[in-house]
Amino acid sequence: MIEDKNQQRTALSDLGEFGLIDHLTSQFKVSQKSTIQSIGDDAAVLEFKNKQIVVTTDLLVEGVHFDLSYMPLKHLGYKAVIVNLSDVFAMNAKATQITVSIAVSNRFPLEALEELYAGIGTAAKIYDIDVVGGDTTSSTSGLLISVTAIxxxxxxxVVCRSGAxxxxxxxxxxxxxxxYMGLQVLEREKQVFLVNPNSQPDMEPYSYIIERQLKPEARKDIVKLxxxxxxxPTSMIDVSDGLSSEIMHLCKHSKVGxxxxxxxxxxxxxxxxTCEEFNIDSTTVALNGGEDYELLFTLSQEDYPKIKANPNFTVIGYMTEPNVGMHLVTRAETKIPLQAQGWNALNDQE
Amino acid sequence: MIEDKNQQRTALSDLGEFGLIDHLTSQFKVSQKSTIQSIGDDAAVLEFKNKQIVVTTDLLVEGVHFDLSYMPLKHLGYKAVIVNLSDVFAMNAKATQITVSIAVSNRFPLEALEELYAGIGTAAKIYDIDVVGGDTTSSTSGLLISVTAIxxxxxxxVVCRSGAxxxxxxxxxxxxxxxYMGLQVLEREKQVFLVNPNSQPDMEPYSYIIERQLKPEARKDIVKLxxxxxxxPTSMIDVSDGLSSEIMHLCKHSKVGxxxxxxxxxxxxxxxxTCEEFNIDSTTVALNGGEDYELLFTLSQEDYPKIKANPNFTVIGYMTEPNVGMHLVTRAETKIPLQAQGWNALNDQE
Incomplete structure (x- = not known):
C-alpha cells in the first residue's frame, strides 16, 4: 500500500491559530473576475452581472466516504473539490469559486494538511476556480471536509432535473x-497488506479503475461541448450515487418513466x-456503483444528430410516460423494474 | 440539566435515504426573490441583479464547539445559522440564503434531527433567509454541522476589515x-448534575448570560440601522473569537494601531x-470571551454625531498610527499591549 516516507511532523499548534490559515491558503490566487474579495475577511465578496448563480455543498467524512489507508491526502483534497464541481456542471453551469472547511483531529501534523491543501490547490488550478473562504477547526476524531461550490x-x-x-x-x-471496482481492488489490497505488509501487488492491470476511484475528474469539458x-439537455444530473438512483431522480423530478x-x-x-475476477455482475456495478462523476442527461430526439457518433456520449435508453414506470430492458429482452441501490450514506439533499 | 422527556425514537434508516431529506427539508419555504431553485437539484440557483454577493462558511463540531449535555439540539441548529449570518452582517450585507450540511452518528434518532432542523428553520424564519441546499451524511462519531451563508x-x-x-x-x-460567562455557569451546573442528578439549580439569576450562550442573535438590526x-463604517468584523482577537484583525488588515x-x-x-461569583476578571472576559456575535467597527470621527447617544453603540477606543501598536488603556491609566486569547480552535479563515 501507500507508504508514508515523510518523516517531518510539525504540530498544528506550532503555527498559531492564524499562522496556520495563512500558511495553508497562501497558495490560492484569485483568477475569476467575479471574485472581488477572497479569503481574509468575514465573508468573500463575489459579483456576477446578470448571471444566475448555482450553489452546491458536499461533506466527506473519514470512515464513511474515504479510508486514509489507501486514499492519499492529496488525492482526497482533489476529490473533495471534484465532487462539488460535478454538481455545478450538472446544472450546465461554469464553476467559479469554492469554500473549503476542514475538521481535523490532532493526530494529523501540519504536513498532512499541506498535502490535503495541495490537492485542493491542484484541482482549483486545473478547473480554474478560486478558493474564497473556509473554516479550519479541530475534531475529536478523524478528518472531515466540507466544500461549497459556486x-x-x-x-x-440552466438545466435542472425536472425537464425530461x-x-x-x-x-x-x-x-x-x-x-466502484477501483474501490474493490483497493479494499482487497488493504486486506492483503494487513496480512502481509511486505507484499508488492501489481496494480498495473487496475490503473484506470483505481484512478477513477482515487482521482476522479468532473466533466467540465461536457458543459463546453x-x-x-x-x-x-432537457434534464441533467451527475452520477455520484449510481446510475439507477440518478435515473430515478430524473424520472421523479420530471414526472416521466x-x-x-x-x-x-x-x-x-x-x-x-475486474468484475469477472471478482465474480461480480458488471450490470449491477454499472447501475449501482456510484462515484463515477459522469453526467446523465436527457435530450430531445430532434437533437440526436448533434451528438450522434460523438465518443463522449452513449444513448442508454429513453424516457416514457410516467404510468409505464422505470424499467431495465435486459439482454434477454425481459423488462425488470429499476431499483435504487441500498442504504448507503444518508446522502445528498441536492 | 435538560432532561429528554421525548421517548419517541425512529431510526434514521426507517425513512430511507431520500425520505429523510424530504422529511427534514419540507419545512423550508422559499421567500427570497433571489432564490430561483432551492433544495432538490444538483445545486441551488440564485440570481442577484447587479449586487455583490457575500459568502461565508462555519463548521461546528461536537466536543469542540458545543456540548449536547447542556445545548438543546434546537438551540444548536439556531446557533449554527446565527454564527454564519453574523459574518454576513459584518460585511454590511443582507443575508439571503444558507446551505446546511450535517454529519451525524447513528446514536441520533430521527427525532433528534427534527429538533436540530426545527432550530435551523426558526432561525431561517426570523432572519428571513432561504435554506437552499445541503448534505446529510453519517459520521463515525458525534455530530458536525457545516453552514454556508450567502x-x-x-x-x-461593502465594509471590509481593511478600511480603518x-x-x-x-x-x-x-x-x-x-x-462566555453563560458557558461557565452551564459547565458548573453540568458538574453539579454529574454529582447529584436530583439537584434543581436556580438559573434565573443567569438567564441573560445563558441565553447569550445558548441562543445568540446576529445583529441584522445594526445593518439596517x-x-x-x-x-x-470604515471597517467591521463580528465578535466571535473575542474582542482582542477581532481588534487585532482590524488593525492588521487596516495597517493601523x-x-x-x-x-x-x-x-x-x-x-x-457572575464574574465576581466566579472570581474572574470581567475585563479579561470582555476581551477574550468570544461568541457574543456583536459587531465591532471603526467610524470616521465626523460621523460621531450620527451614532452619539444611540444605546446600541459604545465607543471603546480609537485607531492610531501603526507604529504606535495596539494597547489597552487600563482604569489605572497604564498602557499595556493588547494580546489575543490563547489557542482555541484552529479557527476561521475568513
Whole structure:
C-alpha cells in the first residue's frame, strides 16, 4: 500500500491559530473576475452581472466516504473539490469559486494538511476556480471536509432535473462502474497488506479503475461541448450515487418513466475484466456503483444528430410516460423494474 | 440539566435515504426573490441583479464547539445559522440564503434531527433567509454541522476589515462577555448534575448570560440601522473569537494601531456579578470571551454625531498610527499591549 516516507511532523499548534490559515491558503490566487474579495475577511465578496448563480455543498467524512489507508491526502483534497464541481456542471453551469472547511483531529501534523491543501490547490488550478473562504477547526476524531461550490450560468442555459419529457433520449457520458471496482481492488489490497505488509501487488492491470476511484475528474469539458454543439439537455444530473438512483431522480423530478437498455451500458474493458475476477455482475456495478462523476442527461430526439457518433456520449435508453414506470430492458429482452441501490450514506439533499 | 422527556425514537434508516431529506427539508419555504431553485437539484440557483454577493462558511463540531449535555439540539441548529449570518452582517450585507450540511452518528434518532432542523428553520424564519441546499451524511462519531451563508450588498456598501484609518473611532454594539460567562455557569451546573442528578439549580439569576450562550442573535438590526443613520463604517468584523482577537484583525488588515479603554468596555450587570461569583476578571472576559456575535467597527470621527447617544453603540477606543501598536488603556491609566486569547480552535479563515 501507500507508504508514508515523510518523516517531518510539525504540530498544528506550532503555527498559531492564524499562522496556520495563512500558511495553508497562501497558495490560492484569485483568477475569476467575479471574485472581488477572497479569503481574509468575514465573508468573500463575489459579483456576477446578470448571471444566475448555482450553489452546491458536499461533506466527506473519514470512515464513511474515504479510508486514509489507501486514499492519499492529496488525492482526497482533489476529490473533495471534484465532487462539488460535478454538481455545478450538472446544472450546465461554469464553476467559479469554492469554500473549503476542514475538521481535523490532532493526530494529523501540519504536513498532512499541506498535502490535503495541495490537492485542493491542484484541482482549483486545473478547473480554474478560486478558493474564497473556509473554516479550519479541530475534531475529536478523524478528518472531515466540507466544500461549497459556486458557479455561474446564463438564465436560459440552466438545466435542472425536472425537464425530461416522454420520448427524450437518456444519455450518459464516459463509462460506468470504474470507481466502484477501483474501490474493490483497493479494499482487497488493504486486506492483503494487513496480512502481509511486505507484499508488492501489481496494480498495473487496475490503473484506470483505481484512478477513477482515487482521482476522479468532473466533466467540465461536457458543459463546453454542449455549447459548441448547440445542445441543451432537457434534464441533467451527475452520477455520484449510481446510475439507477440518478435515473430515478430524473424520472421523479420530471414526472416521466424510463426504459434503460442493459446492452447499452458503457463499460471500460478493465471494469469488465475486474468484475469477472471478482465474480461480480458488471450490470449491477454499472447501475449501482456510484462515484463515477459522469453526467446523465436527457435530450430531445430532434437533437440526436448533434451528438450522434460523438465518443463522449452513449444513448442508454429513453424516457416514457410516467404510468409505464422505470424499467431495465435486459439482454434477454425481459423488462425488470429499476431499483435504487441500498442504504448507503444518508446522502445528498441536492 | 435538560432532561429528554421525548421517548419517541425512529431510526434514521426507517425513512430511507431520500425520505429523510424530504422529511427534514419540507419545512423550508422559499421567500427570497433571489432564490430561483432551492433544495432538490444538483445545486441551488440564485440570481442577484447587479449586487455583490457575500459568502461565508462555519463548521461546528461536537466536543469542540458545543456540548449536547447542556445545548438543546434546537438551540444548536439556531446557533449554527446565527454564527454564519453574523459574518454576513459584518460585511454590511443582507443575508439571503444558507446551505446546511450535517454529519451525524447513528446514536441520533430521527427525532433528534427534527429538533436540530426545527432550530435551523426558526432561525431561517426570523432572519428571513432561504435554506437552499445541503448534505446529510453519517459520521463515525458525534455530530458536525457545516453552514454556508450567502448575502447580497450594493457594491458601495461593502465594509471590509481593511478600511480603518488612524483617529477613527472604535465602536462595539451591545455588551461583551455574556456568552462566555453563560458557558461557565452551564459547565458548573453540568458538574453539579454529574454529582447529584436530583439537584434543581436556580438559573434565573443567569438567564441573560445563558441565553447569550445558548441562543445568540446576529445583529441584522445594526445593518439596517447603519442605513437609516446614513452611516458607513470604515471597517467591521463580528465578535466571535473575542474582542482582542477581532481588534487585532482590524488593525492588521487596516495597517493601523489602536488604543482601547478598559473603562469603556460594555458589560451587562449579570456579567459583572457572575464574574465576581466566579472570581474572574470581567475585563479579561470582555476581551477574550468570544461568541457574543456583536459587531465591532471603526467610524470616521465626523460621523460621531450620527451614532452619539444611540444605546446600541459604545465607543471603546480609537485607531492610531501603526507604529504606535495596539494597547489597552487600563482604569489605572497604564498602557499595556493588547494580546489575543490563547489557542482555541484552529479557527476561521475568513
Amino acid at each position: 458557479g455561474e450560468v446564463e438564465k436560459e442555459d 419529457k416522454p420520448n427524450d433520449l437518456l444519455v450518459v457520458t464516459g463509462d460506468l462502474g470504474g470507481a 454542449f455549447k459548441d454543439l448547440e445542445v441543451k 424510463c426504459d434503460l437498455y442493459e446492452e447499452k451500458l458503457p463499460l471500460d474493458p478493465q471494469v469488465i475484466s | 448575502g447580497e450588498v450594493e457594491k458601495e456598501d 484609518k488612524p483617529n477613527d473611532l472604535l465602536v462595539v454594539t451591545g455588551d461583551l462577555g455574556g456568552a 447603519f442605513k437609516d443613520l446614513e452611516v458607513k 489602536c488604543d482601547l479603554y478598559e473603562e469603556k468596555l460594555p458589560l451587562d450587570p449579570q456579567v459583572i456579578s
